Amino acid sequence: MSIKHIKNIALSAVLVLSITALSACSKDEDKSEPLAELDLKTITTEELQSNLEDDSWIVVDTRQNDAYNGWSLDNVERGGHIEGAVDFSANWLDVDSDKKDEVLDEALKTKGIDSNKNIVLYDANGEDVKSVANYLNEKGYNKLYTYDVSEWAKDEKLPMVSYKNYKMIVPPQVVREVLDGKTPETFENAKNIKIVEASWGEESEAYSKGHVPTSVHINTDTVEPPPNWMLANDKDLAKFALDYGFTKDDTVIVTGPDTMASYRVAVILRYIGISDVRVLNGGNDAWVSAGYELETKSNQKTPGDNFGATIPSNSDLIDTIPEIKEALDDPKFTLVDNRSWKEYIGKESGYSYHDKAGRIPGAVYGYAGTSSVTLEDYRNIDNTMRNADEIKALWDSSKIDTNNHLSFMCGSGWRAAEVLTYANVMGFENTSLYSDGWIGWSSDTSNPTETGEPK
Template sequence: MSPLITAAELRAATGLVVLDATWNLMGPPGREAYDAGHVPGAYFVDLDTELAGPPGAGGRHPLPSASVVEALLRRTGIDGDSAVVVYDAANSMAAARARFVLRYFGVENVRVLDGGLAAWKAAGGEVSAEVPADAKGEFVTAGGSLQVLDAEGAAEIASTGVLLDARAPERFAGEVEPMDKVAGHIPGAVNAPTTGNVAEDGRFLPADELRERFAKLGADGSQPVAAYCGSGVTAAHEALALEIAGVDAPVYVGSWSEWITDPERPVATGRD
C-alpha cells in the first residue's frame, strides 16, 4: 500500500482517523491554522509537544516519550487496527514527521494526505472549525518499530553508504545557520534538499522521478542510505520520499542539532 493517499481517496473513505499536524518552524502556532479550518473530524496534534520530546542533548526535536505518544493515540481513538491519515497545511513536512513517530511507536497503517489541506480543498473537500471530542482509546505503545540512527550510526552511513542531508544548500554548506549554534554538515553527507521532493502544489513527485533524483545522488538502494536534517523533521519527509522511490532509509532523529552537542564530532562546510 502506498504511504500516500489522495484527497479524492480520502473523501471517499470511511472509518479513518484523521490527524492535522500543521506546524510552522518560525510561527505562528499550527493550532491557529487548525482552529481556522481543518478536515472535518480531524484531531490536531502538536509537533513540539506530542511528536517530539523537550529539546536538549538529543537535539531540538528528539523522539517523544512512549507515554506522551500513548496519550496522543488514546485521545484520538487510534488502536492497532486503525487506518490513520495525517496531513498539514504546507508540503507534508510535519505530516511526514507525524507518520514517522506513529509508526515508530507501533501504528502500522499511517498514510500522508498528498498535497495536504490545499489538495483537500482543491478536490472540493469542506473544512470545519469544530473540534472533535477526545476519544477513550486503549492503545499500548511499542517503541522501536522503525530503525533509527544515533550519531555514530549516521557517521558510519556517511562513510560507507549515502547519508542524505535534507536541509537547504546554504545551511548544508555552512553559509547560514538560522537555528543551530554551529553551521555546516556531517562530513561525507550528500545534500538533497527535501523541497526537491515535491512539486509546486506540495504534492510528492511521481515515484519514478524521485527514484531518478535519488539515484543521481547514489541513493539507489545498492548501498546503505539514511537521512538527517536540522532536527529530525524534514529528515522524516526525506525518508518518506525515499520510501515512495522504493529505497529504505532510516532517520538520524537527533540530526544536526544533536550532532553539534559534542564538540569532538567533526564539522564540514562547503557545497561539495
C-alpha cells in the same frame, strides 16, 4: 547545486506515437499549424502502440498526480500512468503563486515537453487535457494531440506503472470516500480508520482556521517537545499514543496545512508501531482544490488504554546518533542530507534558534529546497509528491546508491521525514530517518563536523 543542475537529465523512455485526424481533418494536413480553440486531434490505442520508438513524440499525463502515482480515479479501471509518460497536471495551473510561471517553465524543460515535439496529452475526464492544451497553446505549442487513458487501462496487456507503495499518500477523493463510509481501494483491510491533523501550536492556531472534517488535532510539540524540538522519548510517546487512543492495528490518515508537519507526525506514528499510516498528498490545499470544504469545529481525541504492542514497535525506522556514527563506516550505508545547499556547505545553519553551521562528515547532499522550511526539489508546485523519475535523477546526480541503506536527515527531521516517505512510496524500503538531524549532531561539540564544498 540546485534543481537547475539536473533540468536536462533525460527522463526514461518517452513514448512515441502516430496519429489519425479527426473526422474533419485529413491525415496529410500540416500538423504544425496553430490550434483553433482546442481543436485537438485524437489518437487510438492501436496507433499509440505502433509508434513507441519515435522519439519525436512525448506523452503527458495531465491528471492529478495521485492518478499518476497509482490510484484509480475518474472510473479508470487501472491506476498509474502509461509507461514512459511524464506528468504535467492541470491542477498545477490553478495554483496561486508569484513564481508559477517560472516553476512551470522549469517543469516543462525538466520533463522534456518541447514545442518541437509532437505532444500527446491524456486524461480520463475530458477536462484536464483542455486546460493543459490551452496553457501550452498560449505558450506557442501547437503540435498537441489527445488520448483517453481509460481505453489503455481497459487492456490488462498494456503496461501501466504504479509506484510500489502509492497507497502511503492518498488523494482527497479517497479521504472523502472514507468519510462517506465507503471502502476505497487499498482500504479493504483497514480495521479502524482515524483522521488526524498535524500542525504546530494549540487548536487556536492553524487547526481552528480549518481542517479536514472529523480530524483530531496533533500539536507537533507533543511528539517533539520544546525547547530543543527533538523526538520525544519512548515513555512520552507511549503516553501520547494512549492519550489519542491509537492502537497498532489502526489506519491513520494524517492531514494538515503544512505537508511537512504531516509527514513528520506520520513517520513518528509508524515508529511507535501503527501498522498503516498514510498522508493526504498535497495537504489541506489539495482537499480544497478538489472542491471540498474544511470544517472549523473542534474534534476531541478519545483516549485508550492499550496500544497493543510495545512502543516503539518499529524502532529501526529512526536512527540515533550512536547508530549513525557506527553506520557511516559501512560502505552499504548512505546518510542523505536533505537540507539546502547553503546549509550543507556551512554557509548558514538554517535555523534562528541554532547558530552552528556545517554538515556531518560523510553525509551526501540529497537536495531539498532553498531554505529550512521549503522542499521544492521534491514537490510539484501544488505541494504534491514529485514524480519518481525526477527524484531518482536528483539522487543519481549526487551519486546516491539506492542499493545501499539510505538514512535521510535534515535539520531536525521534518524535511527528511517527507523525503523518506517519498522514497518508500517509490519502493525503496531499506531506509530510515536520522531524526535528530544536524541540530542534534552539532549540539554536541565532540561530534566531528565539516564545511565547504565536498571534494
